[in-house]
Amino acid sequence: MKKLPFVTKAQIEEIVKKYPTPFHIYDEKGLRENVKALYDAFSWNQGYKEYFAVKATPNPFLMGIFKEYGCGSDCSSMAELVLSEAAGITGHDIMFSSNDTPLQEFAYCEKLGGIINLDDITHIEAVEKSVGYLPKTMSCRYNPGGYFKMSNGIMDNPGDSKYGMTDGQITEAFKIMKGKGVEHFGIHAFLASNTVTNEYYPLLAKVLFEKAVQLKEETGAHIEFINLSGGIGIPYRPDQEPNDIKVIGEGVRKVYEEVLVPAGMGDVAIYTELGRYMTGPFGGLVTKAIHEKHIHKEYIGTDACAADLMRPAIYGAYHHITVLGKEDSPCDHKYDVTGSLCENCDKFAIDRMLPEIEKGDYLFIHDAGAHGHSMGYNYNGKLRSAEILLKEDGTAQLIRRAETLKDYFATFDCFEIGEKLLK
């Protein structure tokens, strides 16, 4: 499928008059249509809720849009809890799925009334110590170990993953917590990431639903919800077939009716914690070609770098690139498209066939909406770029300004250096 940006060259030329490149831009229309379709796909389940994985795109403006549709937030750190608070998301609309958790974060989650999802059995004591008691509703993260295989050959390796509790531990955790007065339970697992197949969620659901039935039988616990977590992927490459959320929702329904309903658990709520699926395709990194270099290869240098979008540098991830205004030009030039970090891995594309690029062209780097800006960092003294929301009416709203040198120097408590540089 041909990948086309959700903005035109003309729109970007207008936006850069006010906000210079590089910046991340998000498509409000796409975000809204996608969350609507998600809720529609799971509307068969009464208690269904999406807890947006804040780490994907930690911006209270976007979290606020999702909140309109009933979404909560999935947090894993103090800052993410505070972001939820800022977006007006509190109480059981917060799911705290953290690991290796500092004690004070459990206490803050409880202060906001969030649901704590324990990554480890020793965290029962940690919560008691931090909060002073065990909340009435608690969740546990499950790790079945071994391999998790799908029919298309894709697999992941839970046995090698640091998250969750083993079979024995989760039973033990339920018994301990029930003994200490916990009344409502949830279970959670995240067994494969960025799955571009409609099969993942139903397979995961089967594992979790069977586990839930077993836990209910073994411990008598009331299981209120089952959290399928994140992992639904997006087609980064143009030749990939996108997931069909309707088919995924129906697949989960079928397993629900086969496993939970006969066990008398037809009232269990299904939760998800999607991140990538919620924002990935609806965000792009816009950058300007500022340099051409002809040595052993042909290079196009941009005004962005891995500090704006790290996935290609750290995972070798493919991100499609469109040269704005040249959507229909032949891709007859082979380039490495680079950023300016002093790291040779700072390349948005390697040996990529693209239309001829001239200095001043705007490049749209696709699918940067999740785990894009949020992974930003300050290596080489690079400042984090702005985030812009392309509204449904076509106007652009700045939803996070770009960092300035003043921000960079704010953590050196040495004003003389800062002030000199800022003059």
Ligand SMILES: *Cc1c(COP(=O)(O)O)cnc(C)c1O
């Ligand atoms: C990262 C993460 C998610 C979101 O994952 P995506 O692949 O972005 O959907 C959800 N839950 C937990 C606990 C996570 O760590």
